[in-house]
Amino acid sequence: MPLNHTISSLEDVVLRPDLPLHTESERPTVFTTVELEPSGDWESVERAFSEDETVGDAHVMTDSGRKRIYRIDFDRSAMTDFPTKAANMGIHLLELWNDGTVWAARLRAVDQSYLSEFGSYCNEVGAELSIRRLYLPDSAEAMNTALPTAILTEAQWEAMVEAFDAGYFDEPRTASLSEVGERLGISASAVGRRIRRGTATMIEYLMSEHRGSLRR
Template sequence: MLLATLLIDYPILRETLSHTSDVTVTWEQSDLTEDGDHQLLVWVDGDEFAAFDAALEADPTVTAPVRVVEFDERRLYQLELTPEGHRSSVYPLVIEEGGVLQEVTATSEGWRFRVAFPSDEALERFYAFFVEQDLEVELRKLYEKGESVGGAGTRSEFGMTEYQHEALVAAVDAGYLDIPRSCSLAELGDRLGISPNATSERFRRGVKTLIENTVYPADQSS
């Protein structure tokens, strides 16, 4: 299982958030109705509710806002995506890929997604969704979580997962590290059965983990 944190210039509520500098939106839940409508619940924290509500009414990505719960500086809203918002929504892709949204927040600076993915390929398709729409997306954190003892997610003596260990061994066997190289990234990916982008990510994570657990100084303060 891959746990990824991404910063995204996501269109949904972008217009509303651009009018509020001190508001944080936290996604709570999404539901797809039988008619294909996309409803979502979001918590809104801050002290600019008047500006937020006014901007919300004119936002092209949402409609039919309903305040479900109200506190002094915190409100729960139910929103429905407009056709424009539905086209921009990545939620159907997350469901299709078997991903799990662990934490999703937004401010005037953009959206922060923390998502668990079942594979490198699922993460790659999630990332590509935004690239294909010419949206800015930045992968900030990524690590693999072990799935079970003896499974492909377990760690080796150097802290690498078996997937990472497999990638490094395959790189040596195929000549990817030779000078000059006798194997391309695409050919290495074919050996592993994954895309070149996924191969590059897995290889670099494996090398980084190997270095940190072997030659990298254990105590950086000295």
């Protein structure tokens, strides 16, 4: 995958490549948003890019402190083109980001057989594909989660629901980040990142939707 070395060596950054990923050319270029956690630093990011065999060049386009947009020129010969392969198999890539040290994505397929075919391809090239959740477009669950999944990543929503169920948001708090992480099978720091980003995104969304009525 593009940037596989970068995400596997940096746990305190989040990368979000622009979609769709145009990776079929000999030297594909993708604009990628990179967000730093408080513990991260740009020197580590630049070093990871320089060591990543899938990266030809990485140039900073905008810099707003803890967030940058990079123009990344990939070396197509050094990577397996999963996004294009998925598209050719009838799978629509909706969102792509790194979840800790692995890639995570939201996909849309006509039916489950498309995912099965893509899973077989992943096995052939030595990649592991893990499907966390499936939704039917007309299911009650999909309708009930339409708003949060539209503005949050699946990982953020899952972490916030798990934290709520565990009692992390109770007063007094009855569960720690470590305990929530154990339930999800991830680290406490990863849970904290997802909850902070998810909370900030939901507050920003609600404020933008209701700012006018609040001022009245």
